[in-house]
Amino acid sequence: xxxxxxxxxxxxxxxxxxxxxxxxLGHNPFCSATLSVARELEPEVFNARATRLVNEIDSGDGVxxxxxxxxxxxxxxxxxxxxxxxxxxxxxxxxxxxLRIFNYAQLDLDELTEKALSGxxxxxxxxxxxxxxxx
Amino acid sequence: xxxxxxxxxxxxxxxxxxxxxxxxLGHNPFCSATLSVARELEPEVFNARATRLVNEIDSGDGVxxxxxxxxxxxxxxxxxxxxxxxxxxxxxxxxxxxLRIFNYAQLDLDELTEKALSGxxxxxxxxxxxxxxxx
Numbered sequence: 460x461x462x463x464x465x466x467x468x469x470x471x472x473x474x475x476x477x478x479x480x481x482x483x484l485g486h487n488p489f490c491s492a493t494l495s496v497a498r499e500l501e502p503e504v505f506n507a508r509a510t511r512l513v514n515e516i517d518s519g520d521g522v523x524x525x526x527x528x529x530x531x532x533x534x535x536x537x538x539x540x541x542x543x544x545x546x547x548x549x550x551x552x553x554x555x556x557x558l559r560i561f562n563y564a565q566l567d568l569d570e571l572t573e574k575a576l577s578g579x580x581x582x583x584x585x586x587x588x589x590x591x592x593x594x
Numbered sequence: 595x596x597x598x599x600x601x602x603x604x605x606x607x608x609x610x611x612x613x614x615x616x617x618x619l620g621h622n623p624f625c626s627a628t629l630s631v632a633r634e635l636e637p638e639v640f641n642a643r644a645t646r647l648v649n650e651i652d653s654g655d656g657v658x659x660x661x662x663x664x665x666x667x668x669x670x671x672x673x674x675x676x677x678x679x680x681x682x683x684x685x686x687x688x689x690x691x692x693l694r695i696f697n698y699a700q701l702d703l704d705e706l707t708e709k710a711l712s713g714x715x716x717x718x719x720x721x722x723x724x725x726x727x728x729x
Contacts, residue, residue: 590673
């Protein structure tokens with residue numbers, strides 16, 4: 460099982476997240492791509508680019524699309540993806556979401572989507588004001 | 595009420611998030627700063643920088659510190675902040691979290707922390723595969 464991973468975000472947010480995740484775990488288990496959406500261009504330009512990227516990274520098991528916010532321009536581009544591929548879209552991407560799915564890259568698209576959702580939500584934490592060395 | 599906002603993240607993640615939020619809403623209601631944590635330097639270097647930034651942005655109502663992941667180096671730097679300021683730390687920062695608190699910048703530190711937590715979690719969404727124009 461080898462789901463593709465596409466990040467569609469404002470500007471360089473997706474690249475920054477992906478680079479951090481890869482740097483943290485030391486490898487990228489996905490065939491992945493990022494699409495940086497700039498305000499200066501029409502959304503239609505990015506719709507075509509997103510479709511082309513999905514075509515490139517889908518090996519037959521579908522593509523998980525992560526985006527920064529539902530209802531934003533990148534989110535709308537993600538939701539509008541239409542083609543012959545299996546696609547799931549999850550908004551609100553953060554680093555815990557990305558690291559969670561990096562650890563479950565072998566799952567199928569539905570299972571991986573659930574991991575993205577739980578990883579993203581579980582990672583939102585009110586942290587104790589205590590150094591790890593003191594715990 | 596004027597809480598300060600500090601983002602402590604890996605590399606350029608915090609700057610990318612803040613720039614996107616400011617670009618989306620057209621303004622930044624906070625006295626804010628970002629700290630980009632690089633792997634190449636010792637964490638102690640960043641502890642001192644974080645303390646200095648808190649000193650700069652706290653106008654007396656405390657500082658909300660957002661970080662990318664609990665348990666990561668930036669998260670640990672955030673949790674280790676010690677000084678005479680009121681500080682709350684929330685991990686798992688994403689764009690919905692940031693936009694939520696931008697809309698409630700007048701709240702006090704405890705209320706703003708709750709908004710950050712709910713905004714971050716509520717923003718993690720399994721999106722419908724449907725163009726907004728079709729809904």
